[in-house]
Amino acid sequence: MAEPAREELSALAAIFCGPDEWKVLSRSETDGTVFRILTKAEGLKGADVPLELVFHLPLNYPSCLPGISVHSEHLTRAQSMTVKEKLLKQAENLLSEPMVHELVLWIQQNLRHVLNQPDTGSGSASCTFATGTIVDDGLWLTLVHLDHMRAKTKYVKTVEKWASDLKLTGRLMFMGVPDSSENLQSRCGLKWKEMQREND
Numbered sequence: 001m002a003e004p005a006r007e008e009l010s011a012l013a014a015i016f017c018g019p020d021e022w023k024v025l026s027r028s029e030t031d032g033t034v035f036r037i038l039t040k041a042e043g044l045k046g047a048d049v050p051l052e053l054v055f056h057l058p059l060n061y062p063s064c065l066p067g068i069s070v071h072s073e074h075l076t077r078a079q080s081m082t083v084k085e086k087l088l089k090q091a092e093n094l095l096s097e098p099m100v101h102e103l104v105l106w107i108q109q110n111l112r113h114v115l116n117q118p119d120t121g122s123g124s125a126s127c128t129f130a131t132g133t134i135v136d137d138g139l140w141l142t143l144v145h146l147d148h149m150r151a152k153t154k155y156v157k158t159v160e161k162w163a164s165d166l167k168l169t170g171r172l173m174f175m176g177v178p179d180s181s182e183n184l185q186s187r188c189g190l191k192w193k194e195m196q197r198e199n200d
Helices: 003-015 077-092 100-116 152-165 181-188 192-199
Strands: 022-028 032-042 048-057 067-071 126-128 134-136
Touching: 003 022, 003 032, 003 100, 032 100, 048 100, 067 077, 077 100
Parallel strands: none
Antiparallel strands: 022 032, 032 048, 048 067, 126 134
8 A cells, every 4th residue: 555545544434533433444555445434414404414434444555546335324326326426526626636535525515415416316316226226215125045945933033033133124035956846945935736736
């Protein structure tokens, strides 16, 4: 990592010295440094919006842009993506100089204006993902396929705990490739006759 980047990290640690404001998440000689800054900025209604900004400084930073991730319980997924895009656009103007503190200051001063722009999805607009699926801003769908479950009861409890901790809602489905109706019933916990009725 370049000397300006090391100096910037030291300065950021001194600036964001409040409880949980600053945390280094990882350091690597090959991948650079990843850290988190917790801050607040004025939102649309004038209230402070807590922001979690995660920056990834690659080894050749500040000659290249940092990776940026934006999270907030008060922003929709589309709004978070817009904030990230605006931060990266602002970063392009600061290329080749340490920029993280400038970016944090910029979003603290401009979050309300960024959210007020029509392309942030603050209304009922939708967000298009790379797969072409259109999803409402506040709702998104993820399908996870896991294999080789050995202890179903323990597995279900673990997944339910994760979902509860992450405040997720949804369904847990078990599917298999049956050799017979008996195998399907034991793997999926469904009665074969009910399955047949649904398929007819």
